Amino acid sequence: MSARHVVVVMGVSGIGKSTVGALLAEEVGVPYAEADAFHPEANIAKMSSGVPLDDDDRAPWLDAIGAWAAGRAGRGGVVSCSALKRAYRDRLRAAAPGLFFVHLAADRSLIAERLTHRRDHFMPEALLDSQYADLQPLQADERGVTIDVTAAPETVAAEAAAALSAYENTEESTETSHGSH
Template identity: 65%
Template sequence: MSTQRVIVVMGVASTGKTTVGGLLAEALGVPYAEGDAFHPAANVAKMSAGTPLEDADRWPWLDSIGEWIRNSARLRGGVVAASSLKRVYRDRLRAPAPGAVFVHLTGERPLIERRMSARKGHFMPASLLDSQFATLEPLQADELGVTVDVSGSPAEVTEKALAALRLSLVL
C-alpha cells in the first residue's frame, strides 16, 4: 500500500488556513478537510465564549484530525487546515502519518488582527488572538514543512506555498 503526501496548513486564526488549504487541495487534485469541523461541540462553545482551549480539550480534536491524515495518506493524499500551534500538537498529528508536511502561514500581527476583525460568522472571537500568538511555536528545523507569508491575495499565498513546497522537494 503506497503512502501519499498529506499537507497540514497551520497558523494562528485568520491567516487564511481554510482558504489557502482549499486552494492547495484544488491545485493538487486531492481532498480537503477543514480542521474546525473536527472540534467537538464543547470546544466550539468554549472558544465562542472567549475561553482559550487547554491541551486536554485539544487531544481528541487532534486525534480525529490525525485519523483523517492517516487515512488520506493511505489513499490519495490530502490537505487539512488545523492551527497546530505547538510542536507537541504537530507531533501528535504526525504520529499516524510521519510523512505529513506542514505549511505554516505567517503574517504581521496588525494584518492578522484586521483580517480577524473583518471575519463574520466564525466562532473564534478576536479576543483570543493574543492567546494564539502566545501559544504559537513556529516550525522547527527538523520538522517537514515550509513557512509562507500571508501578505497578498489567497491565490498569491497559495502560489507561494506551492513554490516553497516544490523548492523544499516535498512535492
C-alpha cells in the same frame, strides 16, 4: 500535479488557513478538510464564549485530524489546523508520519484587522493574543515551509504548491538514489 503527502496548513486564527488550504487542495488535486469540522461541540462552545482551549480540549480534536490524515497517506490531502505548538504537530505526525506543514505567518496587527471583518466564525479576536503566545514556529527538523500571507491567497497557495512539489521531488530522487545502490 497530484500531491502524495498530506499537507497541514497551520497558523493562528484568521491567518487564512481555510482559504489557502482549499486553494492548495484544488491546485494539487487532492481532497481538503477543514479542521473546525473535527472540533467537538464542547470546544466550539468554549471558544465561542471567549475561553481558549487547553491541551486536554485539543487532544481529541488533534487525534481526529490525525486519523483523517492517516487515512489519506500516500494519496495526499490538505487539512487546515492551527497546529500552533510543536507538541500538537508531533501528535499529528504520530498518527500520520509523512505530514508536510505549511505555516502561514503574518504580523499580529494584520491578522487582528482581518478578524475584525470576519463574520460567522466562532473564534473571537480576543483569543488572538493567546494564539500568538502559544505559536511555536516550525523547527529545522520539521518537514514544511513558512509563507508570509500578505500576498493574495492564490499567490500563497501557489507558493505552497511549489514548496510541496520541490519537497516531493527531492524525496523521490532521494528514494531513487537509495534504491539504486
